[in-house]
Structures are given as C-alpha cells and as structure tokens.
Amino acid sequence: MDFFVPILAAAVRSGTPILYASLGEILTERSGVQNLGLEGLMLMGAFSGFTVTYSTGNPWFGVVTAFIVGIAISLVHAFLSVSVGANQIVSGLAVTMFGTGASSLLGRKMIGLTIPGFSKVPIPFLSRIPVFGPVFFEHDPLVYISYGLVFFLVWFIFYTRPGLNLRAVGESPVVVDAMGLSAVKLRYFYTMIGGGLASVGGAYMSLAYTKMWGEGMTAGRGWIAIAIVIFAVWHPARAVLGAYLFGGVGAMQLRIQAAGTSFPAPVLMMMPYIFTILVLLVISIKKGRGILIDSPGSLGIPYSREERG
Amino acid sequence: MKKFILALLCVALFFGVSAAGALEPVAPKDLKVGFVYVGPVGDGGWTFMHEKGRLEMEKAFPGLESFFVESVPEGPDSVRVMETFIRNGARLVFATSFGYMDFVQEVASKNPDVVFMHCSGYKSAENVGNYFGRMYQARYLSGLVAGKMTKNNVIGFVAANPIPEVIRGINAFTLGARRSNPDVKVKVVWIFSWFDPAKEKEATLALIDAGADVIGMHADSGAAPQTAEEAGVYVVGYNNDMSNYAPTRHLTAPIWNWGMVYETIVGQVVDGSWKSSDIWWGLKEGLVELAPISSKVPAETVALVESERTRIVDGSWDVFSGPIKNQKGEVVVKEGEKMTDGDMLGMNWFVEGVEGEIPQ
Numbered sequence: 096m097d098f099f100v101p102i103l104a105a106a107v108r109s110g111t112p113i114l115y116a117s118l119g120e121i122l123t124e125r126s127g128v129q130n131l132g133l134e135g136l137m138l139m140g141a142f143s144g145f146t147v148t149y150s151t152g153n154p155w156f157g158v159v160t161a162f163i164v165g166i167a168i169s170l171v172h173a174f175l176s177v178s179v180g181a182n183q184i185v186s187g188l189a190v191t192m193f194g195t196g197a198s199s200l201l202g203r204k205m206i207g208l209t210i211p212g213f214s215k216v217p218i219p220f221l222s223r224i225p226v227f228g229p230v231f232f233e234h235d236p237l238v239y240i241s242y243g244l245v246f247f248l249v250w251f252i253f254y255t256r257p258g259l260n261l262r263a264v265g266e267s268p269v270v271v272d273a274m275g276l277s278a279v280k281l282r283y284f285y286t287m288i289g290g291g292l293a294s295v296g297g298a299y300m301s302l303a304y305t306k307m308w309g310e311g312m313t314a315g316r317g318w319i320a321i322a323i324v325i326f327a328v329w330h331p332a333r334a335v336l337g338a339y340l341f342g343g344v345g346a347m348q349l350r351i352q353a354a355g356t357s358f359p360a361p362v363l364m365m366m367p368y369i370f371t372i373l374v375l376l377v378i379s380i381k382k383g384r385g386i387l388i389d390s391p392g393s394l395g396i397p398y399s400r401e402e403r404g
Numbered sequence: 405m406k407k408f409i410l411a412l413l414c415v416a417l418f419f420g421v422s423a424a425g426a427l428e429p430v431a432p433k434d435l436k437v438g439f440v441y442v443g444p445v446g447d448g449g450w451t452f453m454h455e456k457g458r459l460e461m462e463k464a465f466p467g468l469e470s471f472f473v474e475s476v477p478e479g480p481d482s483v484r485v486m487e488t489f490i491r492n493g494a495r496l497v498f499a500t501s502f503g504y505m506d507f508v509q510e511v512a513s514k515n516p517d518v519v520f521m522h523c524s525g526y527k528s529a530e531n532v533g534n535y536f537g538r539m540y541q542a543r544y545l546s547g548l549v550a551g552k553m554t555k556n557n558v559i560g561f562v563a564a565n566p567i568p569e570v571i572r573g574i575n576a577f578t579l580g581a582r583r584s585n586p587d588v589k590v591k592v593v594w595i596f597s598w599f600d601p602a603k604e605k606e607a608t609l610a611l612i613d614a615g616a617d618v619i620g621m622h623a624d625s626g627a628a629p630q631t632a633e634e635a636g637v638y639v640v641g642y643n644n645d646m647s648n649y650a651p652t653r654h655l656t657a658p659i660w661n662w663g664m665v666y667e668t669i670v671g672q673v674v675d676g677s678w679k680s681s682d683i684w685w686g687l688k689e690g691l692v693e694l695a696p697i698s699s700k701v702p703a704e705t706v707a708l709v710e711s712e713r714t715r716i717v718d719g720s721w722d723v724f725s726g727p728i729k730n731q732k733g734e735v736v737v738k739e740g741e742k743m744t745d746g747d748m749l750g751m752n753w754f755v756e757g758v759e760g761e762i763p764q
Contacts, residue, residue: 101609101610101613105606105609105610108606109602109606112602199444199446202446203445203446206446206448206452207448207626207648208648209626209630209648209649300601300602304601304602304605305601305602305604305605305625305627305630305631306630307601307625307626307627307630307649309446309447309448309599309601309624309625310444310446310447311444311447311599312599312600312601312602312625314597314599314600314602314603316602345603345606346606346610349593349595349603349606349607349610350610350613350614352592352593352594352610352760353560353591353593353607353610353611353613353614353616354614355591355614355759355760
C-alpha cells in the first residue's frame with residue numbers, strides 16, 4: 096500500500112489538468128462542435144493565470160482570468176465553426192497554434208519567476224480515511240472543484256432540461272431549431288464554456304501543479320484530453336477514469352524506476368495510448384454491429400438553418 | 405541631406421561587404437551574427453542560456469548586430485534559416501544543437517567566407533568549428549556537495565533523455581558524491597523529455613518517496629527544485645542558478661556560461677585570427693561554472709570543492725581518471741589512465757554507485 100497510495104494520489108494530481116480539459120471538450124462536443132484547440136487553450140490558461148496571479152498575488156484571480164481568456168479564444172472558434180461553417184478541424188488547429196505562439200511570446204517576462212499559488216488543503220476527517228483520504232482528499236482546491244464539476248456535469252447533462260437541449264443540439268440541430276430553441280446560440284455557449292474549462296486545466300498546471308510558467312509547459316496534455324473524450328465515450332464520469340488512468344500510468348513508470356525495478360519504462364509509457372486505441376477499436380466495432388453508442392450524431396457537422404430539410 | 409545619408413550608407417555597405425572575408429579583420433559594427441536555436445528562448449534552460457550568452461556578447465561588442473530564430477527543427481528547415489541569415493548579411497553563424505551538424509556542413513560548403521560554429525558536434529571544415537562545454541567537471545564538483553549533504557546516503561537524479569551527455573553528467577555527479585561520501589547511491593529516474601515541469605515534479609516526488617534526501621537533475625525547468633523545496637529536501641540545480649525556485653534548499657548548480665565562448669569567437673572573427681577548431685572548454689576557461697554554494701554546506705566541503713576545482717583547472721587531474729568501475733564492479737578505466745575525449749563523448753554506461761538503467 097505504501098507503494099500504491101502515492102501512485103494513486105499522483106494519478107489524481109496529474110490527471111486533473113487533463114480532466115478539466117476533457118470535461119470542457121465533452122460539453123463542446125456534446126453540442127456538436129469539435130475543438131482541437133485544447134492544447135493552445137491550456138497554454139493560454141497556464142500563461143494568463145500565472146501572469147495575473149503573479150501581479151495580484153491571488154491565485155483565484157488567476158483561475159478566473161484563465162476561464163475568461165479561454166472563453167474569449169473559443170468565441171473565435173465558435174464564430175468560425177458555427178456561424179461561418181468553416182472546417183472545425185482547421186479552426187481548432189489554428190487555436191492550438193495561436194495559443195502556443197501567443198503564450199510563448201507574451202510569457203517571456205514570466206520565465207524563471209515563481210508564485211505561492213495553490214497549496215494542499217487536506218479536508219478534515221475525510222483525509223484521515225485510510226487509502227481514500229490521502230488519494231482523494233489531500234490536494235489543492237482546484238482538484239476538489241474538479242470533483243464537484245464531474246458530479247454537476249453528470250447531473251446537468253443527463254438529468255436536466257438544459258442538458259437534454261445540449262444533447263439534442265449535438266444529435267440533431269434541426270430538431271432543436273424546430274423546438275424553438277436556437278441551435279446556434281447553444282453551440283456558441285457550450286463551445287465557449289468548454290474552452291474556458293480547458294483553459295482552467297492549463298491554469299492548474301501553472302498555479303497548483305507546478306508554480307511556474309514555461310513555454311509549452313502543458314507538453315501535449317491537450318491532445319491527450321481529446322483522446323480521453325473518446326475513451327470516455329462523451330461521459331464525464333468515464334473521463335475521470337481516463338484522466339486518472341493516464342496520470343497514474345505516468346506516475347507509476349517514474350516510481351517503478353525509482354524503486355529500482357527493471358521494467359522497461361517505454362512499454363509502460365505506451366500503455367495509455369494503447370488503451371485509447373483499444374477504446375477506438377471497440378467503439379468502431381460496436382458501431383458496425385449497430386449497437387447504440389452514445390456519441391453526438393452531428394459532431395463536427397456545421398449546421399445552417401437555410402440548408403435544412 | 406537624404407541623398408547624402410544614402411550615399412554614406414552605400415559607402416559603408418561597400419566597405420562592410422568588402423572587408424568581410426573570413427580571415428580579414430572586421431569592425432564589430434560591420435559584423436552580423438546569426439543564432440539557430442533548437443528550443444524557445446523562453447524554455448528557461450538550454451536555449452535560454454544560449455540567449456543569455458548572445459545578449460552578453462552583444463553588450464561586449466557595441467554596434468554588433470545579431471539575430472536568432474528559435475525552435476528550429478533539426479532538419480532541412482535549419483538550412484533555410486541559415487541561408488536567410490547569410491542573405492541578411494551574417495558573417496558568423498552559431499548553430500546551437502547537435503542535430504544541425506550535417507546541415508551546417510551543407511550551408512558552409514556553399515558559403516566559404518562565412519564562419520560557422522556548431523555546438524556539441526564533431527564535423528569540421530575550413531570555415532566550420534565546433535564548441536561545447538565540459539559540464540561534467542562542474543557536475544563532479546556539485547556531486548561533492550550533494551554527497552556531503554545526504555543523510556540517507558540516497559541521492560535522486562531526475563534525468564531527461566538517455567544520451568551520452570546526460571549519462572556523462574550522472575556519472576561525474578556520482579563520482580563526486582562518492583568522493584565525499586563513499587556509501588552514497590544515486591538513483592536515476594528518466595522522464596524521457598527535456599522540458600515537462602509536471603513530469604519533473606512527479607519524478608522528484610517519486611525519488612523522495614524512494615528515500616532520496618538530495619535531488620540532482622538534468623532537465624530544463626525549475627520544477628524539481630521547487631518540489632524539493634516544498635518537500636524539504638536539498639537540491640542541486642542545473643543550467644543556471646535555480647535558487648529562486650528553492651530559496652532554502654538549493655545547494656549549488658552546475659551552470660553554463662555561453663557568453664564567454666561567444667565573446668571569444670566574435671573577438672577572433674573581429675581581429676581576423678579565427679581558425680577552425682574544436683572548442684571543448686570547461687572550468688578552466690569558465691564555460692561551465694558552479695553556482696554559489698549554499699551557506700548550509702560545511703566549510704570543509706567547500707574547501708574540498710575548491711581543491712578539486714584547482715586540480716581540474718590546472719590540468720593535473722580530470723574527473724574520468726582511473727580507477728573507475730562500472731555498475732557491475734568491473735574496472736573500466738584503470739588506475740593511472742584517463743578517458744579520452746572521444747570515449748567521454750560516447751559514454752553509454754553507468755559508474756559504480758548509480759542505481760538505474762540506461763534504456764537501450
């Protein structure tokens with residue numbers, strides 16, 4: 096247990112930035128828009144969150160700023176993919192390129208600086224439960240918020256009226272329009288909120304995980320988050336599993352090395368990717384057999400009122 | 405008036421160009437220098453330190469103009485970058501990563517009157533020289549400090565990628581640590597990345613949980629020192645003085661000082677004395693250094709560092725002098741022998757006292 100508890104705690108810690116981004120992308124994709132800009136959004140969130148925290152001294156301002164910055168950038172993506180009907184893959188990649196470039200250009204002066212950032216706040220009583228306590232309840236506030244967010248999103252998406260509308264617009268915007276709701280407005284809204292969450296995931300990296308800014312510090316986690324969405328088959332609870340699995344395997348391979356066990360590290364590092372490929376495989380096999388898969392039917396397809404029917 | 409200035413410019417340009425033969429002296433104001441960087445200047449590590457060196461060089465030669473392109477892939481793209489430099493008037497080009505080697509050769513053969521300096525490579529030509537630093541010397545000195553400061557006799561090492569440069573550094577660090585404390589073990593964890601703060605943090609935590617109470621590192625961010633500070637264990641930084649990340653726990657750091665190489669080479673080009681050579685400078689020349697040692701380190705250890713530095717600097721001894729055993733306890737370098745530069749540059753085995761494997 097002494098060996099596994101720290102691995103599980105590390106899985107939660109290192110899975111959290113991926114989890115935020117995945118939850119955001121689930122919202123976006125559930126509305127029928129694909130946003131491949133997560134990596135850029137995370138970097139902008141990491142940079143803007145760090146900058147504001149550095150100048151104000153309050154990491155919460157950093158988180159809020161990151162959220163707003165993420166919303167603002169996703170507005171552009173929403174405009175291109177919803178209003179203009181541009182290729183969403185291209186637009187998403189543009190967001191990644193923009194975020195990577197802009198954050199490194201603007202972040203120059205922040206290199207080498209440190210901030211107090213978020214520190215660990217063990218939750219009274221809960222953190223004393225054996226195994227569960229240290230794994231889940233000895234983290235920083237952003238981790239706890241992500242727990243709440245998962246429960247909220249499961250409830251929201253599957254048990255509320257607006258959640259039904261969200262799923263409907265991802266499935267068939269025509270129907271949503273016929274219901275008298277605006278498919279365009281819904282897609283704008285969820286693309287922006289989703290981008291905001293991805294950006295908060297980036298801020299977690301520069302404010303809580305490591306309290307520093309460095310160019311490209313998300314190191315590909317935005318792409319992993321996109322893979323997790325597929326892994327999770329667009330369900331927030333399964334995204335938790337996926338994010339922690341990715342985080343846990345990464346932590347485990349480092350700890351196996353530290354323990355002096357001779358297990359080929361690269362093999363372990365391949366595991367998360369193999370898992371994702373397996374999930375993709377299962378999804379496509381099941382689809383072929385006509386089994387209902389809970390993926391948004393209109394994902395990535397631009398919708399225009401004039402063209403319906 | 406405008407025409408006059410234009411005419412003046414033309415004259416200046418004419419002389420500037422005609423005076424720019426590789427071996428003819430050239431005034432700093434007529435010299436343009438291009439830098440090819442492999443990473444972003446904001447990486448806080450490798451490229452950051454080269455950029456620092458470039459700025460120091462600019463300061464040392466007022467009027468000299470230099471420019472850089474960052475994040476240049478180690479492929480054909482680098483040829484385009486270097487050719488652009490030359491079209492913009494560069495007479496001297498620094499390529500700061502190993503993978504540019506063959507592309508430097510290609511561009512250099514087409515531009516015989518431009519001087520090329522390639523960092524960490526081994527191919528030279530009439531107008532191509534190489535430069536690199538004996539970082540292992542500074543790493544050895546930092547190991548002396550780390551060995552003294554561990555109580556558990558376990559030092560952790562966060563290692564980026566398994567290439568000879570990193571392996572050489574871990575070996576030198578271990579030799580130093582065991583010189584001041586023969587019972588020390590150095591545990592190595594590979595993160596397989598040059599820059600990933602989150603992974604560097606996790607590796608540091610893994611090493612601390614495995615018993616390490618001093619952390620050494622070869623990675624580019626300050627995440628390991630920051631984590632060590634939070635966990636209350638000592639840390640030896642890398643690249644530059646990382647004490648801002650670990651104000652109370654930073655012991656020292658082996659650091660780069662590229663500015664002195666750049667100043668020397670520009671000086672040679674300016675006075676026309678430049679000749680192709682392979683520069684592999686160390687503590688003696690000042691290309692690598694040791695950051696200030698923490699006041700927590702006992703005076704006897706500081707004195708040991710000084711005396712070891714003295715015999716490295718005066719050339720009477722070097723880090724990889726025998727007897728040196730490998731992990732299995734077999735003697736690899738015999739008593740009285742010294743590893744050649746070639747053997748050091750291709751090092752692919754760990755010395756006795758390192759716990760960890762080199763992924764094949």
